[in-house]
Amino acid sequence: MxxxxxxxxxxxxxxxxxxxxxxxxxxxxxxxxxxxxxxxxxxxxxxxxxxxxxxxxxxxxxxxxxxxxxxxxxxxxxxxxxxxxxxxxxxxxxxxxxxxxxxxxxxxxxxxxxxxxxxxxxxxxxxxxxxxxxxxxxxxxxxxxxxxxxxxxxxxxxxxxxxxxxxxxxxxxxxxxxxxxxxxxxxxxxxxxxxxxxxxxxxxxxxxxxxxICEAFPNYSLQPTPKDIFIGSPPLAFTFGLGGLVLFPMYYGASSFLLEKPSPDLLLKAIQDYKITICLTAPTAWRVLTSKLNEYNVSSLRKCVSAGETLPLVVWEDWYNATGLKIIDGIGATELLHIFISSNEENMKPGATGLPITGYEAKIVDDKGKELLRNTPGKLAVKGITGCKYLNREEKQKEYVQKGWNITGDIFKQDDDGYFWFVARGDDMIISSGYNIAAIEVESVLLTHEDILECAVVGLPDENRGMLVCANIVLKDKSKAADELKLEIQNWFKETAAPYKYPRIINFLESLPKTETGKIQRFKLKENE
The missing domain is CATH 3.40.50.12780 (ANL, N-terminal domain)
Structure with a gap:
């Protein structure tokens, strides 16, 4: 002891x-x-x-x-x-x-x-x-x-x-x-x-x-060998980075390339110059990396991993069309140490987060812990080889662990084939005029617009509708920012997706606030409004 x-x-x-x-x-x-x-x-x-x-x-x-x-x-x-x-x-x-x-x-x-x-x-x-x-x-x-x-x-x-x-x-x-x-x-x-x-x-x-965790996700999705060289942008203080850049490579006798300031250009330069084989980063980074592929040779890559936030389908498709590589999406949590739902090249369904990896089980439940029917959004419940152990926080422990299951705070649905699809973070669901609108749904549509580089959608309080959909957008060409483009994007959205989901407020930003792990800090966008 x-x-x-x-x-x-x-x-x-x-x-x-x-x-x-x-x-x-x-x-x-x-x-x-x-x-x-x-x-x-x-x-x-x-x-x-x-x-x-x-x-x-x-x-x-x-x-x-x-x-x-x-x-x-x-x-x-x-x-x-x-x-x-x-x-x-x-x-x-x-x-x-x-x-x-x-x-x-x-x-x-x-x-x-x-x-x-x-x-x-x-x-x-x-x-x-x-x-x-x-x-x-x-x-x-x-x-x-x-x-x-x-x-x-x-x-x-x-x-x-x-x-x-x-x-x-x-x-x-x-x-x-x-x-x-x-x-x-x-x-x-x-x-x-x-x-x-x-x-x-x-x-x-x-x-x-x-x-x-070294026996779980790597074996399920990466099949590492001592010849592999890992690289990524997440800090080692983030368990996604610790696993992907230290624990996994060393468990399998491979190596890791470490970047103190992992800009997209340095990441791509290292991949090119050192023949990196496995890359891990956040969805926002994969989109930027795709835009720079014509400047670097990334042919050494064999596995690409995304985590931290859900991976928009358009980002997956753009990378796949440019490289022929399928980005492996995954969801993990600090409470469970690393990824517990993901996919591999054999069982991947584009747009879905995936299936529970070896060592884990998952289901979708309602507020009382009852399992929901397939294709019904609800709370994601997980149990497996790791689990939440909060120190000195009994009240939070009781919230996170219910009837033996870890309740992650994410809203997912499970399709008829058993695949899990991200719907929203529990606090990212926008209820406007009685409609439930997931921020990620709106973002996924906006990212297909030819002028939009990045976006983050939040709900803002409104007296009449309860909440309004607000899109914070970074343009590829920032000189185009104008009210006319806002209106054009809104009209385009109504033609592309369900009109009730369209962003009634659009802000053009120089950049989106992000954590060191690449997660968009939506709370800051709400505070700014």
Whole structure:
């Protein structure tokens, strides 16, 4: 048992946790398990230490390089920073090899990783530190300014890397380390859900959870081999990025190309120059990448993955027509760690999110948990090899986990073939004059207009209709923004789709507000109105 028992004390009681589906042999583990041994140490033991593990435009690390640096950092954590098992350690960094080394070092030493998005500010960092009672922070010196402003009674040590004190401490440390002998159901990481105002929700994930997701989505959709090179835009602090850029490649002995600032041009340049084979990014990014394909050679790609938001059919079709590659859509959640509904090239139905992947079950339910008939929109309920475990938030746990199922907050429908189709986020349904209008439906139509590059649809309060459909649009040619074009788009929409869904308000914007993971921040659009 961890010496610091914070997570034990705050995990939800067993009766509040979801039902788990762990019958298959690949999801069964011994009682004592440190996930690092399978993800990193085993490659050294099997004689593959010289294989490339991490790449950037400036550097190449082998598995042995990562192993030795992680071991040295683990010594620093224990010997110099006073880490005891169960301590939470904050990680603040863009995607780079040293962040990965720190991630592994924390778990090797028996700590619990709390990785944070690079754009978070002092107030948000302080909230996270106070919530999780974090005593140690490891931070990229490029992001030191906000970190140095943090003041918390819990935070005892800050250490910085990139030509700073962490490397100085590492220099004298051994390159071997005896991993902490953790249990399979010890917490290895805490993920904070989107938004850090008030009391944010902390989701806990075990060592076994981390290995289980490596057996699920990659085998189902990607079929990775050691020759694969992964790349993507999501931050490693986002579990989509952690899985796709660290856990999955390393579980299968492959490699990952890390970008600190993943602009579309840098993403495409890396794919071209380094013959990347698997790319993961958000729907908005896939649309921009498609528009730039004539400038780069992406013929090395064999798998493309989209998550974070639902993938509009027009984006899928445009990419497929340009490359012949089928983008794999998927839905996951921080609460369940990674993707649980998706598809592969054999069973894909364009426009649908897909089917429950190996290890998961899903259904559509009403407000009372009763399963609905096919083709009826309702709440998405999921259970499987991972599940929601909020720390110290019993009221939120009861909302998310009902009768053993995880209720994700998404509105889906299931067709006659069993495929799940996204309808809306629970809070993105627009009810106007008695009509239920899903924002994603309106967006999918608008994205087929020849002048529209990006759009985000929200509902705005209205005295007469209850809500109005408001479309926030980024034009391909911003000089065309004019009231005449707004009217033209509205009339075109009425001819293209059901007229009651047309956007009665249109705003032309320079850009859409987005999170670091590429999700459109619709709440900001509502606030601006």
């Amino acid at each position: 961890y010496k610091d028992n914070f997570t034990y004390k705050h995990l939800p009681n067993k009766e509040l946790q979801p039902e788990y589906l762990l019958e298959l042999p690949q999801f069964q583990h011994p009682e004592m398990l440190n996930c690092v041994e399978r993800l990193l140490d085993s490659h050294i033991e099997n004689g593959n230490g010289d294989a490339v593990c991490l790449r950037t435009f400036e550097a190449t690390w082998t598995y042995n390089d990562l192993y030795e640096k992680a071991n040295q950092i683990a010594h620093v954590l224990v010997d110099d920073l006073g880490l005891v098992s169960g301590n939470r350690v904050l990680l603040r960094s863009a995607n780079n090899p040293m962040m990965v080394a720190c991630w592994f070092a924390i778990i090797k030493a028996g700590g619990i990783v709390v990785a944070t998005m690079p754009l978070l500010r002092t107030k948000e960092l302080t909230t996270i530190i106070d919530c999780a009672k974090i005593s140690i922070a490891l931070c990229d010196s490029d992001l030191a300014e906000e970190m140095n402003l943090v003041e918390s009674d819990y935070l005892k040590h800050k250490s910085f890397y990139r030509n700073s004190d962490l490397e100085d401490k590492m220099a004298s440390k051994p390159t071997s380390f005896t991993n902490y002998n953790s249990k399979s159901d010890d917490v290895a990481l805490i993920g904070f859900t989107s938004g850090t105002t008030g009391i944010p929700k902390m989701t806990a994930h075990f060592h076994s959870d981390i290995l289980n």
